[in-house]
Amino acid sequence: MVKKPGKLLRDLKKQDKTKTDVQPISTSLEKNLEYIKNVFTNCSDIIFREFIVGYKTQIKAALIYVDGLADKVSIHDYIIKSLTLEARASKPDEELQGEDIYKWIENAAMSIAEKKQVENLDDVMSGFLSGDTTLLIDGWSKALVIGTKGWASRGISEPDSEVVIRGPREGFTETIRINTSMVRRRLHSNKLKIEARKIGTYTQTDVAILYMDGIVNSEIIKKVHKRLDSINEVDSILETGCIEQYIEDHPYSPFPQVQYTERPDKVVAYLLEGRVIIMVDGSPNCLIVPTVFIQFLQSPEDYYSRILMSTALRWVRFIGVFTAVTLPALYIAVTTFHQEMIPTNLALSISGAREGVPFPAFVEALAMEVSLELLREASVRLPGAIGSTLGIVGALIVGQAAVEAKLVAPQMVIVVALTAIGSYTLPSFAASIPLRLIRFPLMILGAIFGLYGVMLGWIATLVHMISLKSFGYPYLEPLAPLRISELKDVLIRAPRWQMMTAPQFRKPTEKAPGTFLERPYITKDGGEKNK
Amino acid sequence: MIKRGTISPRQVFFILTMLLTGIYILILPRHMVFLTGTDGWLVLIGGGFVSGVILILINKVSIKFPGKTVIEFAPLVVGRLLGKIIGGILAIYFTLLAAGSLRIFTEMLKSALLAETPRWIVVVGLVGLIIWIIQNGLEDIARFTELLAPIILLLLIGALIGDIRYMEVIRLKPILKTEPISLLEGFISTLSYFGVIIILLMLYPYVNAPEKLTKTSLGALLFAIVITVAVFAGTVATFGIYETGRMAWPVIELVKMVRIGEFLERMESLFLAVWLSIAFINVSVLSFCSISGWTQLINIKNYQKLTYPVMFLLLGMSLWPKDLLAVLGLYRINFTYGLFISLAIPLLLFVFTLFSKGGSENGHR
Numbered sequence: 001m002v003k004k005p006g007k008l009l010r011d012l013k014k015q016d017k018t019k020t021d022v023q024p025i026s027t028s029l030e031k032n033l034e035y036i037k038n039v040f041t042n043c044s045d046i047i048f049r050e051f052i053v054g055y056k057t058q059i060k061a062a063l064i065y066v067d068g069l070a071d072k073v074s075i076h077d078y079i080i081k082s083l084t085l086e087a088r089a090s091k092p093d094e095e096l097q098g099e100d101i102y103k104w105i106e107n108a109a110m111s112i113a114e115k116k117q118v119e120n121l122d123d124v125m126s127g128f129l130s131g132d133t134t135l136l137i138d139g140w141s142k143a144l145v146i147g148t149k150g151w152a153s154r155g156i157s158e159p160d161s162e163v164v165i166r167g168p169r170e171g172f173t174e175t176i177r178i179n180t181s182m183v184r185r186r187l188h189s190n191k192l193k194i195e196a197r198k199i200g201t202y203t204q205t206d207v208a209i210l211y212m213d214g215i216v217n218s219e220i221i222k223k224v225h226k227r228l229d230s231i232n233e234v235d236s237i238l239e240t241g242c243i244e245q246y247i248e249d250h251p252y253s254p255f256p257q258v259q260y261t262e263r264p265d266k267v268v269a270y271l272l273e274g275r276v277i278i279m280v281d282g283s284p285n286c287l288i289v290p291t292v293f294i295q296f297l298q299s300p301e302d303y304y305s306r307i308l309m310s311t312a313l314r315w316v317r318f319i320g321v322f323t324a325v326t327l328p329a330l331y332i333a334v335t336t337f338h339q340e341m342i343p344t345n346l347a348l349s350i351s352g353a354r355e356g357v358p359f360p361a362f363v364e365a366l367a368m369e370v371s372l373e374l375l376r377e378a379s380v381r382l383p384g385a386i387g388s389t390l391g392i393v394g395a396l397i398v399g400q401a402a403v404e405a406k407l408v409a410p411q412m413v414i415v416v417a418l419t420a421i422g423s424y425t426l427p428s429f430a431a432s433i434p435l436r437l438i439r440f441p442l443m444i445l446g447a448i449f450g451l452y453g454v455m456l457g458w459i460a461t462l463v464h465m466i467s468l469k470s471f472g473y474p475y476l477e478p479l480a481p482l483r484i485s486e487l488k489d490v491l492i493r494a495p496r497w498q499m500m501t502a503p504q505f506r507k508p509t510e511k512a513p514g515t516f517l518e519r520p521y522i523t524k525d526g527g528e529k530n531k
Numbered sequence: 532m533i534k535r536g537t538i539s540p541r542q543v544f545f546i547l548t549m550l551l552t553g554i555y556i557l558i559l560p561r562h563m564v565f566l567t568g569t570d571g572w573l574v575l576i577g578g579g580f581v582s583g584v585i586l587i588l589i590n591k592v593s594i595k596f597p598g599k600t601v602i603e604f605a606p607l608v609v610g611r612l613l614g615k616i617i618g619g620i621l622a623i624y625f626t627l628l629a630a631g632s633l634r635i636f637t638e639m640l641k642s643a644l645l646a647e648t649p650r651w652i653v654v655v656g657l658v659g660l661i662i663w664i665i666q667n668g669l670e671d672i673a674r675f676t677e678l679l680a681p682i683i684l685l686l687l688i689g690a691l692i693g694d695i696r697y698m699e700v701i702r703l704k705p706i707l708k709t710e711p712i713s714l715l716e717g718f719i720s721t722l723s724y725f726g727v728i729i730i731l732l733m734l735y736p737y738v739n740a741p742e743k744l745t746k747t748s749l750g751a752l753l754f755a756i757v758i759t760v761a762v763f764a765g766t767v768a769t770f771g772i773y774e775t776g777r778m779a780w781p782v783i784e785l786v787k788m789v790r791i792g793e794f795l796e797r798m799e800s801l802f803l804a805v806w807l808s809i810a811f812i813n814v815s816v817l818s819f820c821s822i823s824g825w826t827q828l829i830n831i832k833n834y835q836k837l838t839y840p841v842m843f844l845l846l847g848m849s850l851w852p853k854d855l856l857a858v859l860g861l862y863r864i865n866f867t868y869g870l871f872i873s874l875a876i877p878l879l880l881f882v883f884t885l886f887s888k889g890g891s892e893n894g895h896r
Contacts, residue, residue, distance in 0.1 A: 341798075449645065449648070449653075450645065452640060452644060452804070456656055462679075463667070466671050474674070476678065481539065
């Protein structure tokens, strides 16, 4: 990330020089069509439709569109029909001459909503390649790109990876326009800005940058644009993950520094906190920057359900994270080095169960953890019904058999199962990956140094996490550096009326929104307001 | 050079508290019991009070030279040669303190937890992490401290409260029956013990709100005095002076006695883990100060270059003494003569800044 943009920028400058001579639109329709047909030889999906406008002074015209990307009904009804049949029927009072004809065609003869004038063939081509239809007219050195985008897309459905019990069920789809519309529908504000750009020399992928003007810190916007500018010339952007790898601060860290989500309600909430959203066409995920670690422990549902419940759930997740990372290492360290910490009865039962197990605790744990990861990876790709069968076979039968065969102690099965369960308490799948990665080095350290090693591993993890930054913001933000006022959304989930204070990413000059430090309809002495 | 003005007064508060109640508190009760018997806590309060006065002087001097550490402004105040000597003494002092904390922690870990592991493995592992965080900068050290210090302090206070049932006030008596000369010696030791506060002279330029530091640092000192006195009094009240004097690690013995219910006992492993974080914070801060001290002393732009040589030196120094007794013997030098650094240097600088008006104008740029 640090070196690549520089190189890319240099390449960009080189290409800029060659790019200055764009192909102009010729006044001869035939020449234009010939040029485009030459460029798109062997492209069977590009449709050229030539027709004639008017009947006295006949003007040749041609439509170009990509079959499957453009909506054929609107091309039939609102372009061809308008320009041929209806144009003849609605004859203008006086005969039009020269430029006026083209103006009339552009402004008066078509009944379609979206159109754009372009002045060179490159724009013409990129126009119809993105699903629009281009209209070329003989004798006119301009062309019209008419909005007819319409392709088969997946319907809106509930995102599988971010299920909530209470809260909206819709998730983003693969079409960027539908996604932005879902955000706009929830946020009827003129402050919501949606900037568009194209990235990828071959794919020319549409990328949208969403933010709330006046809430967002303009430094973040600048940084996002700067980083996206630097990857303008990469070959392809297929998914948000491709962008994420280019723009994140520390690509070699196990911790994700950019969050992704499929949920429009989450996106709106983060927009209102002053963050920037990056959407990519072709992907139902969108990126949230800047991201702090604690975000991965928060679920949108926390904010919808009741206060005590969501606070308790937060703590369940903290315990889950701790379990997922440390429990096997702790078990190894305690049973190998610090047996005195275990209460006598438990120590006896552990050693009784371990009798006959041929391996040291570390090998036992490692084998179990590796088979757990195997099981997990195997079941991810399987369809639901088979997946659960695999879970039963893997977890129940293999686990039971391993214990009965005296390969592992039953306590170890409990530990490993708890680890897996712990890592699934995280609302975000992306955040459970680093926990899985860190667990193994911790286990090794625990096997070598005991508790000292586990603690050393934790310190190393913390040192690393503290050094991380996401778009200039410290990754452990409300915890280190400590911001006491923001802990009310970390350690607890404070009531909504107490959380309406300025979020951390707010523009420093911006005034905080009206704060409701009490419920607005309750008076100070506890009675209800009459109004 | 790392960016200055990046750490907050609250972070300094935690750094100072961690330094003052950190590693050296492990050997303090034993030393104090030897010198002053049951009067140790009175002496600690007295020494803490005088250290408070020194702290005010330190703040008064530092505020006159914004953006400069003591090693940079000392030559402006007392003249080039003397200033460089003071800088050198401080750099050596910080290096020695860092090496000492490292070794004391290692000894404690070895005796309580990892009896068979070779000493150098333990030290190298820790020093590796410390080099890492030092390369990341003081800001990261400060954040790390801020993240863990509250938890550490809570556990420490919790342990003290959990042990109250074993304490008996009678063991703290008699009061003021020690000979005056021993009391004086004890008093001098406490001055050296609290003398770590002169690290503030090095931290000042990195703080983003220096005007708040006087209050913050005094608060940290007060907090540390309370904890130190509580730990001392708690140890003596639990074990009595003779036991305390005979034990290698009275504070660890104290936390060993904590138990929760009937099933969670022998928690010292947990507390050793806590002390590992304390040692990590202490040694990182002290070695950072020593490294940046050396850097400024010999005028190098980038402190990162010096990290490896200084840390290797520190590693060697911490492994040098043969055993715990040798370490304690060496540290006794600091208990006796440390006040020449912790008391004399701030006093000297303060007196000189009073008389040289030029210094303050230079400082304000």
